[in-house]
Amino acid sequence: MTSESGRSGITLTRDDFENAHRRVAPHVYRTPLLTSRSLDEVTGFDVRLKAELFQKGGSYKVRGPTNLIGLLTEEERGRGVICSSAGNHSQGVAIAARQYGVQAVVCMARNATPSKIAATKGYGAEVVLHGSIWDEANEKALELVQERGLIYVHPFDDPRLIAGQGTLGLEIIEDWPGVEMIILPIGGGGLISGVSMAVKSVKPQVRVIGVESSGAPAMKKSVERGHLITLDEVDSIIDGLTVKTVGVNTLSVVSRFVDEIVTLPDKEIFDALIWLMAKAKLVTEGAAAAPVGALLEGLVEAAPGTKIAVVLSGGNLDVEQLRGLSWN
Numbered sequence: 001m002t003s004e005s006g007r008s009g010i011t012l013t014r015d016d017f018e019n020a021h022r023r024v025a026p027h028v029y030r031t032p033l034l035t036s037r038s039l040d041e042v043t044g045f046d047v048r049l050k051a052e053l054f055q056k057g058g059s060y061k062v063r064g065p066t067n068l069i070g071l072l073t074e075e076e077r078g079r080g081v082i083c084s085s086a087g088n089h090s091q092g093v094a095i096a097a098r099q100y101g102v103q104a105v106v107c108m109a110r111n112a113t114p115s116k117i118a119a120t121k122g123y124g125a126e127v128v129l130h131g132s133i134w135d136e137a138n139e140k141a142l143e144l145v146q147e148r149g150l151i152y153v154h155p156f157d158d159p160r161l162i163a164g165q166g167t168l169g170l171e172i173i174e175d176w177p178g179v180e181m182i183i184l185p186i187g188g189g190g191l192i193s194g195v196s197m198a199v200k201s202v203k204p205q206v207r208v209i210g211v212e213s214s215g216a217p218a219m220k221k222s223v224e225r226g227h228l229i230t231l232d233e234v235d236s237i238i239d240g241l242t243v244k245t246v247g248v249n250t251l252s253v254v255s256r257f258v259d260e261i262v263t264l265p266d267k268e269i270f271d272a273l274i275w276l277m278a279k280a281k282l283v284t285e286g287a288a289a290a291p292v293g294a295l296l297e298g299l300v301e302a303a304p305g306t307k308i309a310v311v312l313s314g315g316n317l318d319v320e321q322l323r324g325l326s327w328n
Contacts, residue, residue: 009252010159012166014201017194020067020163021170027066027099028167029055033175033309038279043295044304048179050172053284053315057119060168060191060313061092065153067164069096072151077102082150084108084138087116087239088285088314089155094123105150107141109133113239113318133234134188135244156190157247166194172309173202181302183291184311186210186219186261187240189250191313196257207259209300211290213241214263222251223261236266240287240314262299269293273317288313 033048040047052060069081080103083093090106097104104125108117109132121127130140134155145152154161168191172179182199184192196208212220215235222229230245246254254261269286272293276282291310294300302308 009256010162010249012159012163012194012197012201014198016163017166017170017198017201021167023070024063024066024164024167027056027096028062030171031055033172034280034282036280039292039295045295045302046305046307047295048176048307048309049280049282050168050309050311051282052168053282053288053312055314057088057091057095057123058314058316059088059092059285060165060311061088062095063092063167064158064161064164064190064194065089065093065096066099067167068153068158068160069100069102071160076151080105080148080150081153082107082141082144082148083153083155084134084141085112085155087113088316090120090125090127091116091123091316093153094120094125098124105144105148107137107144109137113316115318116316119316133242133244154247156188156193157249159249162190162194162197162249162253164194165191166198168311169195169198170202173199173206176307176309179203179206179307179309181207181209181300181306181308182311183209183211183294183300183308185241185287185290185313186212186246186254187287188243189219189246189254191311192258193250193253195311197253200257208257209291209294210254210258210261211294212261212263213238213269213290214265216242216244217263218243219246219251219254220261220263222246223255238266238269238286238290240285241290262294264290264293264297264299268297272296282312283315283317284312285314285317288315
């Protein structure tokens with residue numbers, strides 16, 4: 001890869017993303033850009049939905065690991081890979097590892113969605129449950145790296161993984177050359193880092209907007225303060241958006257390539273999730289609904305008719321969690 005590093009952080013080139021796309025494309029679905037008349041009418045924008053909920057494993061998370069494992073040496077593949085995850089990354093790593101015939105170990109928080117745990121095991125990975133949030137599961141994964149010699153696949157901060165996630169951005173530009181804005185969720189920042197760099201390497205004028213839960217705004221606060229911060233606590237039940245600390249690399253990329261970050265409460269994100277079910281007939285997980293929530297709540301400022309691509313990042317909804325929701 002021709003990535004550059006230094007004081008300003010990593011920068012991946014258009015060639016990096018195109019090479020990653022050639023590596024990833026044979027192993028993933030080319031997900032569609034869906035239209036929604038209801039969303040256009042309520043927002044006043046021309047909106048299309050990048051439907052990664054139809055992706056292998058139910059989310060975009062298969063893209064990054066597929067690129068990363070594809071770049072490993074035969075010796076590294078023979079050692080096996082390990083990751084930590086709130087759920088979707090685990091399935092992405094498990095699927096990618098199986099495609100390459102590589103052993104995969106996944107560390108997940110004990111309160112991870114049961115369906116995601118089952119799916120990860122179903123893809124052939126060994127699952128280790130530890131802690132209550134991603135950060136604690138990640139500490140366990142790093143211990144196992146030392147104990148077993150496994151290759152660590154970071155859920156969001158490895159340039160090889162970021163390049164793989166960015167392939168989604170190239171597809172948006174290729175399928176909709178007139179797009180003017182892209183809105184994505186932010187957890188650790190791997191998706192928005194890859195997509196923002198990939199898109200702006202082709203069309204620098206496209207605005208990229210990130211959306212976080214207001215109960216876990218680790219990226220927004222880090223960008224505002226100009227350095228990496230760790231939240232004392234998080235107040236969000238949306239696993240894909242709930243991290244205390246984002247990545248060193250992703251913070252650097254977001255600071256330079258993302259135009260704005262907005263936040264909204266979990267309730268408004270789940271309202272958007274229900275709206276997507278009722279109006280668009282799409283079942284997404286909470287993190288995927290966050291960008292739609294930002295549009296519905298009027299948090300995105302743009303001229304009427306602006307062409308906006310919204311990334312529906314995944315569809316692995318915990319139905320039991322949805323049943324148990326109650327808001328004051």
